[in-house]
Amino acid sequence: MKSLPKVELHLHLEGAAPPALIRDLAGQKRMDIAGIFDAGGAYTYKDFNDFLRVYDAVTNVLNTPADYARLLTEVLHKSAEDGVVYTEVFIAPAFCGGGDLHAWRDYLAAMQETAAWVEKTAGITSRAVATVLRHLGPDNARATARCAQETAGGWLTGFGMAGMETFGKPADFRWSFDAAREAGLGLTCHAGEWGGPDSVRQAWRDLGVSRIGHGVRAIEDPALVRDLAEAGVTLECCPGSNIALGIYPNWTSHPVARLADAGCRVTISTDDPPFFHTDLPREYDHLADAFGWTEAEFSAMNGFAIDAAFCDRPTKDRVG
Numbered sequence: 001m002k003s004l005p006k007v008e009l010h011l012h013l014e015g016a017a018p019p020a021l022i023r024d025l026a027g028q029k030r031m032d033i034a035g036i037f038d039a040g041g042a043y044t045y046k047d048f049n050d051f052l053r054v055y056d057a058v059t060n061v062l063n064t065p066a067d068y069a070r071l072l073t074e075v076l077h078k079s080a081e082d083g084v085v086y087t088e089v090f091i092a093p094a095f096c097g098g099g100d101l102h103a104w105r106d107y108l109a110a111m112q113e114t115a116a117w118v119e120k121t122a123g124i125t126s127r128a129v130a131t132v133l134r135h136l137g138p139d140n141a142r143a144t145a146r147c148a149q150e151t152a153g154g155w156l157t158g159f160g161m162a163g164m165e166t167f168g169k170p171a172d173f174r175w176s177f178d179a180a181r182e183a184g185l186g187l188t189c190h191a192g193e194w195g196g197p198d199s200v201r202q203a204w205r206d207l208g209v210s211r212i213g214h215g216v217r218a219i220e221d222p223a224l225v226r227d228l229a230e231a232g233v234t235l236e237c238c239p240g241s242n243i244a245l246g247i248y249p250n251w252t253s254h255p256v257a258r259l260a261d262a263g264c265r266v267t268i269s270t271d272d273p274p275f276f277h278t279d280l281p282r283e284y285d286h287l288a289d290a291f292g293w294t295e296a297e298f299s300a301m302n303g304f305a306i307d308a309a310f311c312d313r314p315t316k317d318r319v320g
């Protein structure tokens with residue numbers, strides 16, 4: 001599975017931080033990060049709320065543009081080793097200078113330069129998705145949207161929302177998504193992970209996104225599954241993440257195969273790989289074991305992914 005060319009649409013940069021990098025930076029900065037690692041040195045958390053706490057602690061350590069540049073270098077190299085030819089990284093301006101536009105410009109410039117260098121030297125193409133943290137509320141989302149608006153184009157081509165799906169409702173964030181759309185950014189929103197089909201329908205209808213992050217709980221409403229399939233909405237499925245967080249008990253019960261069979265545009269991503277002890281080849285291996293998927297299925301999904309990618313046509317033709 002490692003050698004198969006892959007496209008990944010849903011990878012949180014902060015959530016992909018290798019524990020060794022966070023330990024190293026925390027040591028240099030003399031920051032206390034007790035309580036986020038288990039005895040084996042991996043991230044540990046009790047539930048999704050606790051996951052968000054550990055995630056916050058990780059991002060506290062990443063507090064300069066140079067830290068983000070180093071993080072991006074490590075993450076893109078790991079993806080390239082795993083056979084990923086194109087990836088989209090979700091980055092929260094709220095973590096990169098607290099939503100301040102000047103600070104965000106500095107972080108983004110450092111990452112854009114890194115992405116260009118890694119593309120040249122390791123052959124992996126990437127784009128960034130500025131990401132709202134839903135549980136920080138609509139005002140915070142507006143600050144993120146302003147950052148995204150002012151820096152759209154170049155490496156930053158998408159706008160999305162992650163965080164606690166049960167906080168508020170998608171329509172509360174409409175202003176931010178409208179602003180991002182007007183700036184020419186592609187739109188995606190996490191839904192159907194902690195929320196059910198209504199949450200997916202609202203994110204899709206009220207925010208006008210072309211992609212849904214996860215989206216898997218749409219399976220609970222057959223009419224919604226039909227509508228998503230007919231409309232060609234792309235699902236950024238991250239099955240290993242869902243299983244690690246306890247949304248589904250195991251691979252065979254995960255709805256990803258049923259969604260694909262129903263005609264949905266299913267794509268496969270890792271979400272926050274070190275938190276879930278996964279990477280993309282491992283996801284593919286599990287899916288092959290659970291559902292008998294072969295190269296043909298994975299190639300079709302990678303085709304959906306490149307179609308839905310937030311990059312221009314020449315880039316799609318080159319990497320697809």
Ligand code: ADE
Pocket residue numbers: 012015162163164190193241271272
């Ligand atoms: N941010 C990072 N990972 C996430 C997930 N699985 N759900 C919502 N927000 C996230």
Ligand code: ZN
Pocket residue numbers: 010012162190213271
């Ligand atoms: Zn996610």
